[in-house]
Amino acid sequence: MTAPPPPAAPDGGDGVPVLDCLGQRCPLPVIALARAVAALPAGARVRILADDPAAANDIAAWCRMRGHTLTAAAPPSFTVRRD
Template sequence: MITLDCLGQRCPLPVIKLAKSLPQVAVGEIVRVLADDPAAANDIPAWCRMKGQELITAQGHQFDIRRLK
């Protein structure tokens, strides 16, 4: 698992970092995004739906995404 510390960054930067980091992890692995911008609560799940990735956890400022493809 890799962790992306995006605390203090405004959206869409956390989503951009997530998109750039996904090819670095194997299918089935998890990327944890730490993001405190309120927009991340909507943007990260929406990005996962659009890109066919699995949002495992969205609690507070932590989002766990499993790479599916």
Template sequence: MIELDCRGEKCPLPVIHLAQRIKDLKIGQTVRVLADDPAAANDIPAWCRMKEQEYLGSPSPGAFEVRRLS
């Protein structure tokens, strides 16, 4: 798993960084996005649905896990 630290950044920057970085992962690998902007809690799952990636949930406040599916 890789970790993407986007704390201190306002949306849509965490989603933009996620979109850029997920291309570096192999299918099935996961990324943990650290984001303290409250909008990330909605934006990251929505991005996953639009891009057909798997949102794994939020294991802790301000952390969001995504698995690359395609």
């Protein structure tokens, strides 16, 4: 019997910092994302985990309002690049 594969790294192995907002209701994940992005240098990314039903819509809307880019959206994982 082979050993089970190791669990995937929470950052997907690509070094992008992860913000765990699972279980938080909107607008809390968006507030956390805004704080995290404010601390990033331009061009850097952050990955947010958010399973609120409004998260997919509101994270995309926030990116548009703030001029940042949603580079990947695979709920509950969303990757945002500071532009």
